[in-house]
Amino acid sequence: MVALPMMDVAARLDRLRQRLADAGCDAVLLTNLVNVRYLTGFTGSAALLAVLPDDAVLVTDGRYTFQAAEQIKAAGVDARIEVGGLSGQRDAVSLALQGVVRVGLEATNVTWARQRTFATEWLPDAEMVATENLVEELRRVKDDGEVARIAEAARIADAALAAVRHRLVEGITEEDFAVELDFEIRRLGAAGNSFESIVASGPNGAKPHARPSDRRIGPGELIVLDFGAIVDGYCSDMTRTLCVGPPASDTLQRMVDVVAESQAAGVDAV
Structure with missing residues (x-):
């Protein structure tokens, strides 16, 4: 395969952050793996990405400890990585979004049952905000x-x-x-x-x-x-x-x- 030019993955998180206020949220928890990959370069089959105004946390499981670090570094993305089982992922997301009043979720990717889990078990003190196309609209314009x-x-x-x-x-x-x-x-x-x-x-x-x-x-x-x-x-x-x-x-x-x-x-x- 021919050599391909680099993509500007590192700049994408800031472009997403600029859209949070208009979406009515203070941070967003991304669950769509295509969008997670677009923003971080991570290609694993399990991940959550919490994006805040001054932070980003990729949460995944132990299968991807090394892969996540390698791919995020290669993409030049400024994000922390948290690895754990289901309870560990819940704790990592809860800690990353602690104190956030309004957390956006991808409405077309989160089931009702999962939304209830986020609202009652993971982030009980935050308001869940349904968002649509926050990342998809960024993806429409290709570099x-x-x-x-x-x-x-x-x-x-x-x-x-x-x-x-x-x-x-x-x-x-x-x-x-x-x-x-x-x-x-x-x-x-x-x-x-x-x-x-x-x-x-x-x-x-x-x-x-x-x-x-x-x-x-x-x-x-x-x-x-x-x-x-x-x-x-x-x-x-x-x-x-x-x-x-x-x-x-x-x-x-x-x-x-x-x-x-x-x-x-x-x-x-x-």
Whole structure:
């Protein structure tokens, strides 16, 4: 994989802090792991992040003692790390947010049961404030490092298809082609697939989200492919419609011609 420019992770916490007052909270407890990663660079599967006006505390479990320290240091993020089991995490969050009057929670990520646990057991003296899109709105604007990762994810997916598309003329099944495409995406350096790849041939192409089946791909058929790659947490998503040789019928040829003409008209319009 090509060398990618650094992302400005370290500056993100301060941009979030600037949004707290407008959200009606004095601090925020983040539970969405995608947002935690965006703000800290930490990629573990369990974490909470308390963000205060003058402090930030990442809380995780013992599996990630070394990883958390390494990744936060690499990202240049000014945050403390607390490690413990469930009770230890509760105590760390309670201590970090002690004295805070209004604590924001991510409303779209916290269940009612978890909100009640935070309100009655973890932070009984604070008011829980439902927030929406505090971090997501920051994520909408990408820096150069983020754009580069999205571009690399698109490049890998495109190269993966180019490497395996010859298999379509060999009578391969949809399932087997999906496996080979997915493997090539990983081989080229992606962390994984953005989602389960769609390989839909012939009549299966009429299903918007068809799952690869044991159906063999035949000559003259149209094949809808929907796939993507993940690079450092950033995804690509592309759809391609291919034909195995010349279209098998006048109807299929007309479909190809109409779509091609429509696409060309759209390109000319912009």
